[in-house]
Amino acid sequence: MDRIIEKKTWTPKKITLISGSVILAVFLFYTLVFADHKASLNVNNERITIGKTITGNFQEFIAIDGNVEPLKTIYLDMVEGGRVEKLYTDDGRKINAGDTILKISNSTLQIDFLNRETQLFDLMNERQNSEITMKQDQIKALNALAEIEYNLKQTENKYKRSKNLYAEKVIPLAEYEQTEDEFMYLKRRKELAERSLKQDAELMTKRLRQLDQSINRMQANINIARSTLSNLYITAPISGQLSTLKAEVGESKTAGENIGQIDDLNGFKVKANIDEHYISKVYPGLQAAFDFNGQTHSVSVAKVFPEVQNGQFQVDLEFPEGKTPEGIRRGQTLQIRLHLSGGDKAVLIPRGGFYQSTGGAWAFVVDQSGKFAEKRTIKLGRQNPQYYEVLAGLKPGEKVIVSSYDGYGDIEKLNLE
Structure with a gap:
């Protein structure tokens, strides 16, 4: 005798199909609502530089190169023209005031x-x-x-x-x-x-x-x-070093021609060129420092030359009285830190190539996990050769990628590997 078989509503196949659809819907919903849609890029930790935001004493200064020169230089010019008949000394020697340097003949x-x-x-x-x-x-x-x-x-x-x-x-x-x-x-x-x-x-x-x-x-x-x-005898007006003598026996010289200079060895000064961007911030009395022979020495701006040439202006810096570093010689180049403002407390971030790409408007801030860095809006203020001053967007202790951002384009997240 035949038996009627009842049809089942929830078959395994149907349950499997419905379950899969639900899971897929949940996944799509999560992806649309909760998932991270930021454009990201994987970068190697070894190819980037990470700097830490700190609180420190910020002092605005610029690095300039200065040349050591004598405090006073006397130029030797020909008063009368003629032929060099005799040389009594040569350049590089120390001479005393009144010493004869050379003789000129003029018939x-x-x-x-x-x-x-x-x-x-x-x-x-x-x-x-x-x-x-x-x-x-x-x-x-x-x-x-x-x-x-x-x-x-x-x-x-x-x-x-x-x-x-x-x-x-x-x-x-x-x-x-x-x-x-x-x-x-x-x-x-x-x-x-x-x-x-x-x-x-x-x-x-x-x-x-x-x-x-x-x-x-x-x-x-x-x-x-x-x-x-008597002008045919060129004599030394001061005692010092005959640093330059441009004359040879038998050579003809014209009136007014420069033939050398005498450097007063009783003191030195430093002459430096500064970018015209800072001309409004540099004035006499401004302090500066440099390292020499393992020690830090101070100088101050004594004179500012307002004339701008090739985008730069010149300043004279002088050593404190009686404190010229031992071993300083004429012609030496010193790397000087010229302080444009006094030190004050500020949030600082190390200088880096990122500034050229962002202008200080944003940066990639590293997450606490250290696994990724996200783009964040920041605001930077003053700067010196070591740090930027942070005005907004960063807190002390946070880490920032400070190396160049070239090639990142519109990337908003960097995955650190």
Whole structure:
């Protein structure tokens, strides 16, 4: 007898199918709602650099290279041109003030000096001859005046006698008038002779004064020419080191040409070039430091040159008085840290190549597990050669990938392997 078989509602196949569908739906729901959809990239730990955010004393400074120079340098220029005749020393040697460095020969200047001396001698001879001639003429004039005075005296006596005789009717009128005319004539001659003698004396004094003035001017010219000849000897104006001497025996030099320099060894300064970006932050008195012979030494900005050339400006830095490091030499290059601000507490992150890609606006922050790093918005402020100042987005102790982000594109998560 046949038996009716009831059909089962939940068959194993159907249960399996429904279970699979539920699992798939749950997976899809989780994937859409809870799963991480960020673009990620696997990176090797050995190819990146991780820096730790710390709290420290931030001091804004820039690294510059400075060249050691003497505190004072005297340049040697040719006052007169000529041919180098003799060298008394060479560059690199220490010399004292007044020491002769080299001798220049200039035949034109020497001939000119001799000509001026000859002119002076001629002028002095002319003055002497003029004085002798004038005095001789004066003596002649005095003799003539003495003779006139003698004749006048004789004639005056004769005139007085004639006047009395004429009054007594002893001599005629004609004889009296002749005596009177002779007396008046000699009297007039005496007046003219005295006036001429006085004028000649004044002219002689004036002429001799003019000659004396000409002689004085000529002597002044000769003194100038003599000092010009002394310029043919180049001497040291100060004591120091003759660091440069650009002259050889037989070489011709022109007036105004630089032939060397003397460095004052009593002190040094440091000259440095700084990017024009910092020109508003650099001023006299700003402190700086450098390492030399295992020790840290300080310098300060003494002078700022405002002229900008090739995007840079120059500063002079000086050592504290009496504290020039032993062993410092002219021409040495020092790596100097110029402090632009005083130190204050701040959150710091090590410098790295990531800044070129992000501009300090974001960074990959490493998770506490150390297995991945995620992109995070941050804000950086001041910087120095070692650190960036963190203004927002990071806490002390967090780790950040500070190496270059080149090749990461739009990646938001890095899986660290």
